[in-house]
Amino acid sequence: xxxxxxxxxxxxxxxxxxxxxxxxxxxxxxxxxxxxxxxxxxxxxxxxxxxxxxxxxxxxxxxxxxx
Numbered sequence: 001x002x003x004x005x006x007x008x009x010x011x012x013x014x015x016x017x018x019x020x021x022x023x024x025x026x027x028x029x030x031x032x033x034x035x036x037x038x039x040x041x042x043x044x045x046x047x048x049x050x051x052x053x054x055x056x057x058x059x060x061x062x063x064x065x066x067x
Contacts, residue, residue: 006024006027006029007036007040008039
């Protein structure tokens with residue numbers, strides 16, 4: 001797994017081969033590799049939506065000033 005940081009807090013993830021879970025040493029998040037990938041994708045999608053919302057607002061604001 002290339003990214004060994006927690007998607008929630010940025011802490012270090014430690015793998016437990018017995019359970020098959022990664023655990024965060026900082027916040028205590030415990031998840032499988034697939035769950036971590038889903039969390040990261042969800043955060044990435046939210047960031048893309050937020051940037052789009054900000055861009056739309058800026059376009060609206062700039063166009064309202066041209067009048």
